[in-house]
Amino acid sequence: MNAVSANKLELIQIADAVAREKSIEKALVIDAMEDALARAARSRYGHETNVKAEINPTTGETKLWRLMEVVEEVENESAEITLDEARHRNPEAEIGDFMSEPLPPIDFGRVAAMAAKQVITQKVRDAERDRQYEDFKDRIGEIINGIIKRVEYGHVIVDLGKAEAIVRRDQQLPRENYRNGERVRAYIMDVRREPRGPQIFLSRSHPQFMAKLFEQEVPEVYDGVIEIRAVARDPGSRAKIGVMSNDGGIDPVGACVGMRGSRVQAVVNELGGEKIDIVPWSPDDATFVVNALAPAEVTKVVLDEELQRIEVVVPDEQLSLAIGRRGQNVRLASQLSGYEIDIMTEEEESAKRQEEFRVRSERFMEGLDVDDMMAGLLVSEGFSRIEEIAYVEIDELLDIDGLDEETAEELQARAKDFIEEENKKLDEKRKELGVADDILELEGLDLKMIVALGEEDVKSVEDLAGCATDDLVGWNERVDGERKHYEGMLEAFKMTAEEAEDLIIRARLKAGWLTQEDIDAMQAQAEAEEMEETEAVEENA
Numbered sequence: 001m002n003a004v005s006a007n008k009l010e011l012i013q014i015a016d017a018v019a020r021e022k023s024i025e026k027a028l029v030i031d032a033m034e035d036a037l038a039r040a041a042r043s044r045y046g047h048e049t050n051v052k053a054e055i056n057p058t059t060g061e062t063k064l065w066r067l068m069e070v071v072e073e074v075e076n077e078s079a080e081i082t083l084d085e086a087r088h089r090n091p092e093a094e095i096g097d098f099m100s101e102p103l104p105p106i107d108f109g110r111v112a113a114m115a116a117k118q119v120i121t122q123k124v125r126d127a128e129r130d131r132q133y134e135d136f137k138d139r140i141g142e143i144i145n146g147i148i149k150r151v152e153y154g155h156v157i158v159d160l161g162k163a164e165a166i167v168r169r170d171q172q173l174p175r176e177n178y179r180n181g182e183r184v185r186a187y188i189m190d191v192r193r194e195p196r197g198p199q200i201f202l203s204r205s206h207p208q209f210m211a212k213l214f215e216q217e218v219p220e221v222y223d224g225v226i227e228i229r230a231v232a233r234d235p236g237s238r239a240k241i242g243v244m245s246n247d248g249g250i251d252p253v254g255a256c257v258g259m260r261g262s263r264v265q266a267v268v269n270e271l272g273g274e275k276i277d278i279v280p281w282s283p284d285d286a287t288f289v290v291n292a293l294a295p296a297e298v299t300k301v302v303l304d305e306e307l308q309r310i311e312v313v314v315p316d317e318q319l320s321l322a323i324g325r326r327g328q329n330v331r332l333a334s335q336l337s338g339y340e341i342d343i344m345t346e347e348e349e350s351a352k353r354q355e356e357f358r359v360r361s362e363r364f365m366e367g368l369d370v371d372d373m374m375a376g377l378l379v380s381e382g383f384s385r386i387e388e389i390a391y392v393e394i395d396e397l398l399d400i401d402g403l404d405e406e407t408a409e410e411l412q413a414r415a416k417d418f419i420e421e422e423n424k425k426l427d428e429k430r431k432e433l434g435v436a437d438d439i440l441e442l443e444g445l446d447l448k449m450i451v452a453l454g455e456e457d458v459k460s461v462e463d464l465a466g467c468a469t470d471d472l473v474g475w476n477e478r479v480d481g482e483r484k485h486y487e488g489m490l491e492a493f494k495m496t497a498e499e500a501e502d503l504i505i506r507a508r509l510k511a512g513w514l515t516q517e518d519i520d521a522m523q524a525q526a527e528a529e530e531m532e533e534t535e536a537v538e539e540n541a
Helices: 002-022 026-045 083-089 110-139 207-217 219-223 252-257 259-270 285-292 316-323 325-337 346-368 372-380 386-391 394-398 405-433 437-441 447-455 461-465 469-473 497-511 516-540
Strands: 050-055 062-071 080-082 098-103 143-152 155-159 164-167 183-192 199-203 226-234 238-245 275-280 300-304 309-314 340-345 475-479 482-486
Touching (some): 026 050, 110 183, 143 164, 155 183, 164 183, 207 219, 207 226, 207 238, 207 259, 219 252, 226 325, 238 285, 238 325, 252 259, 252 275, 259 275, 275 285, 285 300, 285 309, 285 325, 316 325, 346 405, 386 405, 394 405, 405 447, 497 516
Parallel strands (some): 309 340
Antiparallel strands (some): 062 098, 300 309, 475 482
16 A cells, blocks of 8 residues: 555656646646646547546546547447446436546556557657747747757757757858857747747848847947837848837937947947947938948939838048948948949949930930920939820920920820820731730820730720739838849839829729729728828827
8 A cells, every 4th residue: 555655756756756747737648648648548448439537636646537428329449338328327427428437546567658658748749849839939039048958950950948949050150160069149039839849940141130229238229219120131250230229318329329439339249249330320311322332432422212222422532332242241231221222423424314315315315306405404403204295284394494385285296196196006016915905094004004914914994993003103121131123014104003003993992803892992991091190109209
């Protein structure tokens, strides 16, 4: 009896020890033991038997029951019982209930004991994995310290105490050596459930790792007085970070640099000597791009918000500084600002403007049958297309020095004749491409646009209705860290995303894909969401 009691207590002690070692609930360990007992009992009484095991968490006493389901017709005698038989034992029994009867304790054979051990091991491992996932799933975006456990195929395995994490080769800093037993600091990039257990992915090259390091080193960043608005990194080499202050009396760049560079130097040391440019952030995109290109000086910028592109003009002697070694400076400035940056010298910009002037002048000379002096005069006044000449108010032409009313009217007449002739050719081209007549009825499309769509195999209202906004105006994607632009079918016509979206909705309405009620509901929802965003911003302010 004493030996039995000792064994029972030993069972509870084992459960306590496993729970402490694996940092999981003792109840989960006992549940695993009960499952193991039940499986071992089924191997004794038959696998069809529904066995339930119970372990008293205080005394360690174990009990076994056979569960029998009450059914109308018995198909499995080991697990089912008829309603009549069940009511002999319990008059209140009903179909679907379970009747239980105690089973005598069993002595585990070697095979049963091994099977029970495997069940307990697997259940404990699953519980440990669930605990690890729950512990770390909400910590994505934090910095964590760990000890390097081993290096496998270039990937670093880090011991976090209660779990293991991995710093993959592509998330490490170049030329950084990792040795077993060394402490390492990294950014929790992702936590995923996987068949082999939760995987915790760390990074030392992620842009936000740098942002979090500044948060630790600069109290103003931690307190929210200074905000880090953008980070761009060439890991291990150079980085740019855009900062702004919510307090007009605090210089964000100076605060991040620290006394004699102490704060930024602490971050640089952690990142293996990575050079960091701290850039003042600006809500004006053009200003921010100019700041991001420092230390190069910029003399002129031309911004295209729709295409997310910006032309930057620098003095001839500043070109190599603006581009940087292997294009690093302009590449990081582009990542930081989100704009594709085209850098040119003042000489190149002058040549480009002269070429644009020449092309427009030739277009006017050919289309309006005027000499180069008149064509140059029109271009100098800001006209770039013959359509502008045809449909502008006559008074705007009369404002041009040296242009009388008769000449202005003649210019407009020639412009309208040219457009009419061109439209005839474009309509013939449309018919050759097989573009349906119904697409002509859509407002906002001219024949040049329709031909451009036809050349891209958009030949009916239904085809246009099936397009996305990006298909028409183009889109940008990050490919290998570089911004790549994909041209839209109507991008050359300077169509905005809002105009493209409106055009597609009208095409879907005409094609019968949407009703006016659908459109009204969409607009009402958009207005409600915009109002909610505005209210949220006002509350935060």
